[in-house]
Amino acid sequence: EAEVAQSPRYKITEKSQAVAFWCDPISGHATLYWYRQILGQGPELLVQFQDESVVDDSQLPKDRFSAERLKGVDSTLKIQPAELGDSAMYLCASSPHRGSTDTQYFGPGTRLTVL
Amino acid sequence: AQSVAQPEDQVNVAEGNPLTVKCTYSVSGNPYLFWYVQYPNRGLQFLLKYITGDNLVKGSYGFEAEFNKSQTSFHLKKPSALVSDSALYFCAVREEGTALIFGKGTTLSVSS
Numbered sequence: 316e317a318e319v320a321q322s323p324r325y326k327i328t329e330k331s332q333a334v335a336f337w338c339d340p341i342s343g344h345a346t347l348y349w350y351r352q353i354l355g356q357g358p359e360l361l362v363q364f365q366d367e368s369v370v371d372d373s374q375l376p377k378d379r380f381s382a383e384r385l386k387g388v389d390s391t392l393k394i395q396p397a398e399l400g401d402s403a404m405y406l407c408a409s410s411p412h413r414g415s416t417d418t419q420y421f422g423p424g425t426r427l428t429v430l
Numbered sequence: 431a432q433s434v435a436q437p438e439d440q441v442n443v444a445e446g447n448p449l450t451v452k453c454t455y456s457v458s459g460n461p462y463l464f465w466y467v468q469y470p471n472r473g474l475q476f477l478l479k480y481i482t483g484d485n486l487v488k489g490s491y492g493f494e495a496e497f498n499k500s501q502t503s504f505h506l507k508k509p510s511a512l513v514s515d516s517a518l519y520f521c522a523v524r525e526e527g528t529a530l531i532f533g534k535g536t537t538l539s540v541s542s
Binding site: 355358360363374415416421422423424426 | 462464466471472473474475476479481522525526528529530533534535
């Protein structure tokens with residue numbers, strides 16, 4: 316069964332450092348999402364890509380966060396500089412199409428700890 | 431703006447008993463409703479969704495959910511709980527052209 320891949324699974328960094336997370340969606344899935352999940356809460360959308368284009372980045376803190384999906388396949392989410400409040404689980408998801416009824420399939424996540 | 435509420439932080443049931451995890455939503459148009467399950471340090475796993483049609487939706491692992499438009503609810507149910515069902519459950523809602531909004535989650539604990 317095809318799955319969304321993410322790496323690293325765990326990342327510990329000091330504040331003010333740069334971190335990057337990688338996601339490889341299910342093959343053929345056009346839409347890719349990055350979510351942030353703070354402990355005790357549900358995931359919140361950071362950015363949505365349709366192929367290589369950003370569809371929604373309204374909740375992405377653009378002063379420190381950036382995301383790209385250059386060839387419309389895998390994606391990288393970067394934080395620079397990291398702050399203590401960025402400690403969270405970062406989840407990547409993909410869906411076959413852009414439709415609002417499409418099921419989103421999630422990867423295992425990257426747990427970030429900022430010291 | 432759309433929202434979703436899971437009124438119970440934790441639900442405790444004995445193995446073999448029926449379980450219900452509650453979810454209510456608020457949208458301005460037609461809702462698309464989803465249930466996901468999350469095991470410790472793992473991503474979310476899709477259980478089922480309601481888009482349109484039959485109000486009773488059947489999903490993975492024996493779970494089902496009933497869409498109730500008048501009560502704006504989408505409760506998750508299972509006739510007989512297993513210890514392995516113990517996990518964190520998320521309800522989510524989406525309207526056409528908007529982002530998927532998750533509830534804060536309900537921890538299900540099934541005792542043997």
